[in-house]
Amino acid sequence: MWYVVQVRTGTEENIRIQCEKHMSGEVLERCFIPYYEEAKRIRGNWTTLEKVLFPGYVFIITEKLERLYEQLHEVIGLTKLIGTGREIVPLCAEEIAFIQEIGGENQVVEMSEGVIEKSNVRITSGPLMGMEGMIKKIDRHKRKAWLEVPMFGRVQTVQVGVEIVAKM
Numbered sequence: 766m767w768y769v770v771q772v773r774t775g776t777e778e779n780i781r782i783q784c785e786k787h788m789s790g791e792v793l794e795r796c797f798i799p800y801y802e803e804a805k806r807i808r809g810n811w812t813t814l815e816k817v818l819f820p821g822y823v824f825i826i827t828e829k830l831e832r833l834y835e836q837l838h839e840v841i842g843l844t845k846l847i848g849t850g851r852e853i854v855p856l857c858a859e860e861i862a863f864i865q866e867i868g869g870e871n872q873v874v875e876m877s878e879g880v881i882e883k884s885n886v887r888i889t890s891g892p893l894m895g896m897e898g899m900i901k902k903i904d905r906h907k908r909k910a911w912l913e914v915p916m917f918g919r920v921q922t923v924q925v926g927v928e929i930v931a932k933m
Contacts (some may be wrong), residue, residue, distance in 0.1 A: 766855040767826050767864075768833070769917060771845050774821040780842055781823055787839035795826040799864060801874035803926045804908040818874060818923055819916070824856075824864075860916055867892045867925075876908075876926040882933045886910075893927060905929045 772780045777798045784796040799818040804811050827833045830853060837843060846853045856864075867874050869892070877891025886903060888894045893910070901922070902911040910927040913920050
């Protein structure tokens, strides 16, 4: 089961390291943070950076929720496990499939390429292929796209890198 822990934005990597350090291997299958690649101009050169895809969230894979809950008390800086009221709810199959599809094995959303045809975006390569309907906004100069994704029981807006190579 995949669970999501809410943390203070900017502390995701620190929390991931603490989880791996304080939790036993039999409880914690995997702890990760999905990233996306972003092209940024630094001193005149385009550089690829990795940024957190869901700021303020750390993903945990485990089958032992009760033991996980006990061991999370050792981690400093957690706000809460995502759920409804008192019940902790794992991610649904669609949410897991989306994260695996867009981020791949390393959980890094690579830059996509696309074209604009008559004010419609068509992605020609990269993880956003076939997900054009989720794109709500594109900034060609910053090489970014904003997607609306159903995640954590609500619609999340996330940024990903996209290069628009032509406008027709």
